[in-house]
Amino acid sequence: MKGLFEAGEDPISEREDDADINSVAGLLKLYFRQLDEKLFPQYIFEDLEKCAHISNIEERVTKIRQIILNIPESVLIVMRYLFAFLNHLSQNSDENMMDAYNIAVCFGPTLLPVPDNCDQVACQANVNEVIKVGNCLKPKTNIYFV
Known part of the structure; x- marks a missing residue:
């Protein structure tokens, strides 16, 4: 294939x-x-992982957006297309069972891998939360959190 x-x-x-x-x-x-360099650069992992602990969803999205908008534009473009696609996929979750959470579980480890020096289990739940938020929210810019 x-x-x-x-x-x-x-x-x-x-x-x-x-x-x-x-x-x-x-x-x-x-x-x-x-990819040699993961979609979410490793140097922003810790900052993104901390965002999962922000209980107010609007604050969480704002913080994630601030972090993401500082990465190279070429990566942002790929993220925009990917998260637009994943959001579209979740819109049909009644048929395909891929809601924002399931998409985050499926794609989170690939898009934002947990570094070896971190607690894999604890961090993966936070990674999934970051990916889930990026997939299910659609701000005014029509580009999700990116």
Whole structure:
């Protein structure tokens, strides 16, 4: 599937298997896992992880936005498209069971991996909360928290 996609082909155009959606999601996660520099740069991990402890959702989004807007523009563009897609995916959660929480659990470890020197279990819950917030809110700018 990866080879076909990289060759400009549509690897699922002639398939009608419902499992293909899982393959596409797996391929998307694979691309993000294989990036030399993760989508969320490691140097902002600690600041983002702390945001999960902000109880007021508007304050949390504002703080996350402040952190995110300081990363390179090329990364912001990818984030905008990705979170727009993930938000669209969650809009159909009645059919696909992928609400903001499930998307965060699925994509959080790939997009914002917990550093080895951190408590993996405790930090992963916070990572999922950051990804969930980014996926379920749509501010006036129409670009989620990015």
